[in-house]
Amino acid sequence: MKFDVFxxxxxxxxxxxxxxxxxxxxxRELLEVNLHNIRDWTTDKHHVTDDTPYGGGGxxxxxxxxxxxxxxxxxxxxxxxxxxLLTPQGETLTQKKAKSLAENDHLALIAGRYEGVDxxxxxxxxxxxxxxxxxxxxxxxxxxxxxxxxxTRLIPGVLGDPLAAEKDSHATGLLExxxxxxxxxxxxxxxxxxxxxxHHARIARWRREQALRRTWQRRPEMLEELDLSEExxxxxxxxxxxxxx
Numbered sequence: 001m002k003f004d005v006f007x008x009x010x011x012x013x014x015x016x017x018x019x020x021x022x023x024x025x026x027x028r029e030l031l032e033v034n035l036h037n038i039r040d041w042t043t044d045k046h047h048v049t050d051d052t053p054y055g056g057g058g059x060x061x062x063x064x065x066x067x068x069x070x071x072x073x074x075x076x077x078x079x080x081x082x083x084x085l086l087t088p089q090g091e092t093l094t095q096k097k098a099k100s101l102a103e104n105d106h107l108a109l110i111a112g113r114y115e116g117v118d119x120x121x122x123x124x125x126x127x128x129x130x131x132x133x134x135x136x137x138x139x140x141x142x143x144x145x146x147x148x149x150x151x152t153r154l155i156p157g158v159l160g161d162p163l164a165a166e167k168d169s170h171a172t173g174l175l176e177x178x179x180x181x182x183x184x185x186x187x188x189x190x191x192x193x194x195x196x197x198x199h200h201a202r203i204a205r206w207r208r209e210q211a212l213r214r215t216w217q218r219r220p221e222m223l224e225e226l227d228l229s230e231e232x233x234x235x236x237x238x239x240x241x242x243x244x245x
Contacts (some may be wrong), residue, residue, distance in 0.1 A: 001102070001155050002032040003148055004081075006070050007111040008049060010035035012141045012229075012233045022149065025158045031209045033148065038062075041069035050114050059115035067121050069106060081106040086140030086147065087116065090129030093147060097130075101147075102154040109147065111140030173221060177210040209235050 005013060010031070017023065017033050025031035039047040043065075050060040070077055082104055091097065101107065111125065122129070132143045152158055172175070180191040192208045212232060215222050216239055 001030070001105075001151065002034075002106040004034045004036060004074055004106075005107045005111065005144055005148075006036045006038055006067065006074075006108065007141055007144070008038055008113050008137075009111075009139065009141055012139075013145055016145050017148075021158060022152055024157065025152055028157070030155050030158055031152055036070055038066050038070045041066045041073060053115065056116075061115050062117040062121075063084060064118040064120045067110065067117060071110070071125060075108055079108060079125070079127075081108055081142045083108045083110065083125055084147070085110045085112060085117065085126040085129045086143040087112055087124065087129050088131050088134070088136050090131040092128055092134075093132050093150065095150075098147075098150045098154060102151045107151075109140075111142045111144045113139040115180055172211070173222060174211040175176055175222070177207040177214070182222075205231075208232070212236060213229050213239060 007013065013035055017026070022031060022033075026033065038049055042049060048063070049066050050062050053059065053061045071083060075081060075083075082102075084107060086109060110121070130143070130147060132146045137143065180195055184191050184196065192206070194202055197203070212223075212235055216236060226232075226235070
C-alpha cells in the first residue's frame, strides 16, 4: 500500500514511520510512505502557505495554490488516487471505514493546519474527509499517522499473526477479551485457570464471553449491530438478570 502525505511539518511524521510495525512493513516493501512538504510548492521567497480569512475573524487559512500545486504536481491532474483531508469535520474513522479505505492500494493524505484549508480545496481537490474523533487538534499530522497505522495493520503479511487484525477490538464488532501472560501470579493476582487448562474450545468460549461482557459494560450500543448466537444472547441475558437482581 502506498501513501503520499502532504503536510507543512513532515518532520513530525517521520519518527513514527521509522519505528515498530510501520518501519518493518516499509522494509518488507509492503508499505510505501512519501512525505511532501507543501511549502516546496510555494512561489514567493517567504514560502507563505496561509493568509487571513475573507470576511474577517481570527486565525489563518491554508491557501489553495500550494496545496493544489503539491498534490497535482505529485499525483497529476486530476489526482491518480483518492485524496483524503484529515479534518474534524470529516467522517469518523471506524474499523469498518478503515477496511473500506484499505481496499485502495494508493491514498493521498492532506494534513490541515491553522483554521483549516480554503474551501476550494475541499470542493475541487479532496475526494473524502476523515476525522479521528470529535475533538480538535493543532494539525492533521497526528490523524494522518493514526489513519496510516490503522490501515497498515490491515495489509496482508504486515502482522506476525495473519489473524491478529481480525481479533482486535472493533474488528469483530466487540471490544477485545482480556489478555494475560507470564508470570501466572503477580502481587497475589492470578491468571484465570481456564487459560491455563489447555482446553481450546473452552478457552475460545471464555474469550467470547469476556468480549461480550466487556462490550456490554463499556459500549453496549455496539451489541445492537451484531448477529449474536443463541448462546451469546443467553449469556447477555444472564448479565442483564444479574444486574436487575
